[in-house]
Amino acid sequence: MDVAVVRLDPGLPVPAYAHPGDAGADLHTAVDIELAPGERALVPTGLSIALPDGYVALVHPRSGLAARHGLSIVNTPGTVDAGYRGEIKVMLINHDPVEPVTLRRGDRIAQLVIQRFERARFVEVGVLPESVRGAGGYGSTGTGSRA
Numbered sequence: 311m312d313v314a315v316v317r318l319d320p321g322l323p324v325p326a327y328a329h330p331g332d333a334g335a336d337l338h339t340a341v342d343i344e345l346a347p348g349e350r351a352l353v354p355t356g357l358s359i360a361l362p363d364g365y366v367a368l369v370h371p372r373s374g375l376a377a378r379h380g381l382s383i384v385n386t387p388g389t390v391d392a393g394y395r396g397e398i399k400v401m402l403i404n405h406d407p408v409e410p411v412t413l414r415r416g417d418r419i420a421q422l423v424i425q426r427f428e429r430a431r432f433v434e435v436g437v438l439p440e441s442v443r444g445a446g447g448y449g450s451t452g453t454g455s456r457a
C-alpha cells in the first residue's frame with residue numbers, strides 16, 4: 311500500500327521497515343533531546359503523511375530503548391488519524407528513575423504501525439447481550455496457571 315509522505319525536514323529519511331515482515335516503520339527525531347528522569351517532551355519527526363480512509367497509524371515505543379533506557383511514549387500508542395496532515399510528533403518520556411536519556415537528531419525513537427480499523431455505529435440499548443466473561447476484569451482470572 312502506498313502512503314504519501316512529505317519530508318518537512320529533508321535531512322531525515324522517510325520511515326522504513328528494518329526487516330521484511332516488520333510491523334513498525336522507524337521514526338527519527340528531528341532534534342537533539344535530553345530527558346531528565348521522569349521528564350517528557352513532544353518530539354518532532356520531520357514527517358507528515360496522508361493515510362487512505364479507513365487506516366490509522368499508531369506510534370509505538372521501541373523495545374530496545376525501553377529496555378536499555380526506560381524510554382517510552384506517554385500516550386502509547388499515539389494515534390495518527392487518516393485526516394491529519396500536520397507533523398507527526400512523539401510524546402517521549404524517560405521512565406528511568408536515575409539516568410537522563412540523550413538522543414541525537416536522526417536517532418530512531420519510535421515506530422509507526424499502520425492498521426485498518428472499523429468505524430462503529432454506536433447503537434444504544436438498555437441491556438447488553440450476555441457473555442461468558444461478563445463484567446469480570448482487572449485481574450479477575452488471577453495470575454496462576456489455569457487448568
Ligand SMILES: O=c1ccn([C@H]2C[C@H](O)[C@@H](COP(=O)(O)OP(=O)(O)OP(=O)(O)O)O2)c(=O)[nH]1
Nearest residue numbers: 369385387388389390391394397398399400401
Ligand atoms: O502520538 C501522536 C498522537 C497524535 N498525533 C497527531 C495526529 C493525530 O491525528 C492528532 C490528534 O491526536 P489525538 O486525537 O490523539 O489527540 P487529541 O488530544 O484528541 O487532539 P484533537 O482534539 O486534535 O483530536 O495529533 C501525533 O502526531 N502523534
Ligand SMILES: [Mg+2]
Nearest residue numbers: 389390391394
Ligand atoms: Mg482526538
